[in-house]
Amino acid sequence: MKQDEKGKIINKFQKLTPIKNAKLKMYDDALNFVFENNDIKNVAISGPYSAGKSSIIESYKLKSTDKRYLHISLAHFPETQSENSSIEETTQIYSNNSSKDNAILEGKILNQLIHQIKQNKIPQTKFKVKQKIKPKKIAFSSIIFTIFLMLVYYIYSFNRWSSFVPTLKETWLKNTLMWTTSNITLLFSGLVCFLIVGLATHFLIILQKNKNILKRLKLQGNEIEIFEEKDDSFFDKYLNEVLYLFEHSNADVIVFEDIDRFNANEIFEKLREINTLVNNKKFEGNKPPIRFFYLLRDDIFTSKDRTKFFDFILPIIPVIDGSNSYDQLIDHFKEGGIFD
DSSP states (O other): OOOOOOOOOOEEEEOOOOSOOOOTHHHHHHHHHHHTTTTTOOEEEEEEETSHHHHHHHHHHHTTTSOOOEEEEEOOTTOOOTTOOOOOOOOOOOOTTTHHHHHHHHHHHHHHHHHTGGGOOTOOOOOOOOOOHHHHHHHHHHHHHHHHHHHHHHOOOOOHHHHHHHOOOOOHHHHGGGGGSSSHHHHHHHHHHHHHHHHHHHHHHHHHHHOOOOOEETTEEEEEOOSSTTTHHHHHHHHHHHHHHHSSSOOOOEEEEEEEGGTHHHHHHHHHHHHHHHHHHHHTTOOOEEEEEEEOOSSOHHHHHHHHHOEEEEOOOOOOOOHHHHHHHHHHHHHTTTTO
């Protein structure tokens, strides 16, 4: 057993999180190949659970600092799954709830996506993250609004104010306020009011464009829809929203982890469609494509479906399997100082 200088036993623990110093070797060349070919957009990194897929990605991220990664982790475990459940039983559990799982998946993807994108980058999205409003911003808006009200009242009461100031008995106060009775001051006040109204109108137009806060007007009992696209179906609106988020994510790679646990293959079709549509827009601007990396188990698709859906498949060989688990266990014993 290992002990410190005071004789206290030092315990050695092993964490279960992905490591960032994995030896990439051939995986490095394979991932470099992916980024050298712009027609590779959907990449499967396959292997059994705990094979080291996440560790490979995390280690590659350290050496490719010029690329921005977004991670969407979709870990999901059925409540009815027991320790003795077989793969077939687990698959059956997922399949029986496919429609529910698809809705959960879409919600999870959107939820994690918007929380990783700065809100000023996606002002037009309908999905919002609650943020604390800065007190300075509230104070500034309050001051501007108060100044506007004071100037409006000043302009409205200018004639009475101009007659009132000369009647003041205190000479110093009268001399201090005489400049407010000038027509130049009145003109300047009007210009400031117009400027504030112009800025407020500009802000409201941007707010209407981004948030669509005004949808209907009611005039004499008749309801009029404004800024409403009647031809858009619900799915079209939903798809446009998703495309907007992915397009403005500023990510080079979006990594989907554990999406196969839901056993809902329909989500792959939707994500591939999204990837194609987003990259079609980026192709028009001659920009590098957004790549989707899927960390999956080996048996998620049949051979035909795998080659049809993915542009590149990188299999991960497990670090520990049945042939070397004994040696790995002995190494951990030795590292922890408890082998003897």
